Amino acid sequence: MEPKKMSTTRMRKMKTDGVPISVVTAYDYTSAKLAEEAGVDVILVGDSLGNVVQGQESTLPVTLDEMIYHTKMVTRAISAPFVVSDMPFMTYHGSIDQSLHNVGRLMREGLCKAVKMEGGTEIAHTVDAVVKAGVPVMGHIGLTPQSVYQIGGYKIQGKTGVSARKLMDDAKALEQAGAFAIVVELVTDEIAEEITKAVSIPTIGIGAGVHCDGQVLVFHDLLQYASPVFPKKFVKAYANIGDSIRNGIAQYVQEVKSRSFPAQEHTFHADLELAGHLYGGKSPDND
Secondary structure (H helix, E strand, O other), X not given: OOOOOOOHHHHHHHHHHOOOEEEEEOOOHHHHHHHHHOOOOEEEEXXXXXXXXXXXXXXOOOOHHHHHXXXXXXXXXXXXXXXEEEOOOOOOOOOHHHHHHHHHHHHXXXXXXXXEOOEOHHHHHHHHHHXXXXXXXXXXXXXXXXXXXXXXXXXXXXXXXXXXXXXXXXXXXXXXXXXXXXXXXXXXXXXXXXXXXXXXXXXXXXXXXXXXXXXXXXXXXXXXXXXXXXXXXXXXXXXXXXXXXXXXXXXXXXXXXXXXXXXXXXXXXXXXXXXXXXXXXXXXXXX
16 A cells, blocks of 8 residues: 655644654655655755755755755655755745745645745745745744854854743744644753644654754765765764675676676677677678
């Protein structure tokens, strides 16, 4: 029996029932396919592909066309998980009309089910307009990577009273605007718990403790698919495929150099009679 498709309604019910939501950030067909086969509820196509896939310093250089490209690969791979795609930097901060145009492109061309936007009270009016246009929106508060230079780096949020109040205001503004869920990134456990209790929509934590309604990790982080690997306190590695890949390729290189690959089991042979004609310079068709 095929797994039941995930939806915003199901996610809200999961929050009500206390069933955690599993989210993986993936950027291509293969990783999305593997994540679905593993039972993931939601796949997020993150603009973190700027760091993870493109080798950029931040997410800021990622374009709308690039998000559409990667989202198409992911949506082509899966059937049951709910696919959310990031709106990249400065594609939803201008006029409402321009924001709606950009959202429309990502939904129509990328075939995702929802978009994600970073920010709280300052983008609530845009979230409201996008939701009213029929597009599900996932919010994102706490450490917002598109604002990393304004924030001053990848810093933990919610460590002061002012910061905690701002996070709570942001979460409630997004809920009021119609967001169906909120990513809570690098926020203290205690504040993330209070936010989760205060809103009726699911919270998805990353570096925000165990009390959120779900958790998200990047495919490459949880599998250590990187070189070099930079350990992060909020990431648990469940495999080390980076070493496996490196060792596998190194063995391949060694066997090519020693001519032990390809072996007979990897080799195709011609019919002996045909081979004889070839060596003799004649074509069997002329016999």
